[in-house]
Amino acid sequence: xxxxxxxxxxxxxxxxxxxxxxxxxxxxxxxxxxxxxxxxxxxxxxxxxxxxxxxxxxxxxxxxxxxxxxxxxxxxxxxxxxxxxxxxxxxxxxxxxxxxxxxxxxxxxxxxxxxxxxxxxxxxxxxxxxxxxxxxxxxxxxxxxxxxxxxxxxxxxxxxxxxxxxxxxxxxxxxxxxxxxxxxxxxxxxxxxxxxxxxxxxxxxxxxxxxxxxxxxxxxxxxxxxxxxxxxxxxxx
Numbered sequence: 561x562x563x564x565x566x567x568x569x570x571x572x573x574x575x576x577x578x579x580x581x582x583x584x585x586x587x588x589x590x591x592x593x594x595x596x597x598x599x600x601x602x603x604x605x606x607x608x609x610x611x612x613x614x615x616x617x618x619x620x621x622x623x624x625x626x627x628x629x630x631x632x633x634x635x636x637x638x639x640x641x642x643x644x645x646x647x648x649x650x651x652x653x654x655x656x657x658x659x660x661x662x663x664x665x666x667x668x669x670x671x672x673x674x675x676x677x678x679x680x681x682x683x684x685x686x687x688x689x690x691x692x693x694x695x696x697x698x699x700x701x702x703x704x705x706x707x708x709x710x711x712x713x714x715x716x717x718x719x720x721x722x723x724x725x726x727x728x729x730x731x732x733x734x735x736x737x738x739x740x741x742x743x744x745x746x747x748x749x750x751x752x753x754x755x756x757x758x759x760x761x762x763x764x765x766x767x768x769x770x771x772x773x774x775x776x777x778x779x780x781x782x783x784x785x786x787x788x789x790x791x792x793x794x795x796x797x
Contacts, residue, residue, distance in 0.1 A: 571603070571631040578635040587650040594659045598686055599634070602667050603627050605682055619675035622756055634666035640745035641703070654706055660687055661701040665742060668697065698734070700741075711738050730765055739766050 572595070579591040606619060607627060641658045660683060668679050680695045692699060692708050699708045711734045718731045730736075739755065743766065746753045755763040771781055 566626060566628045571599075571627040574628055575599070575631050575635065583648055584650070587647055587655075590650050590652050590655050593652075594656060598659065598663060598683070599631065599667075601686060602663060602679070602682065603630070605679065606630075606667060606670065616678075619678055620672045621670045621675075622672055623670060625670050630667045630670060633669070634662050636746070636749065636751055637662035637665050637742075640749055640751075641701075643703070646703070654703060656687070657701045657706070657708070658703060660689070660696065661699075664696050700738075714741075730762075730769055736762055736766050740770060743767070743770050 575591075575595055579588055579595075582588065582591070606621075608618075638658060641662060642655065646654060646658075663683060664679075668676065671679060676697045677695065680697060683696055684690045684692065694710055696708075698711055700711050700714060701707075702709050715732050715734055715737050720729060743753055743755075747770075755767065757763055768783070771779075774781075
């Protein structure tokens, strides 16, 4: 058995294997083009101290991630975004828009909020989509309509149920709708999902709300509450 270090191997073999698992040479050409156009520049912006086009510091991140981890998430977001029919009969324009969306919620997902505008500018510059008025982080690509919409437009009107207890009130916002869409997408592919953020940002409420939509005849829930000071070894032992 031969072991290799991901720092030597890089992230392109993972993407290459994913792209070559798809159905056609035409699709492979589009995916290879999208990689070359976007990914090296975005990874350099997020990870590389040297070889940058500007002298700005590296963007602050919420959590440390390797390039392979971010590229793996890029591929997974593409798979939850793109239907098999589009993979079978590739439309380059739609695939590029979906790829931009996937870049935002894979490579861009590791950035702190104040750093997101920097990646937004880079992606719009590389793609030539400066005409999109709102940030790509605030935008959802509608594959059927082939247009970029604001996440705000997807927030449903809230009408509380009669007699609902105060602790069960959950008012949807742009952030929660966006996170729930990603959670539903990853869950549909049986992919693990981790939400990170400061206390009070509705991570637990969103997860609990999504779990409550599952069929109780098919799924059994076990909820365990932990504080930030809790030692997980207590449960592992």
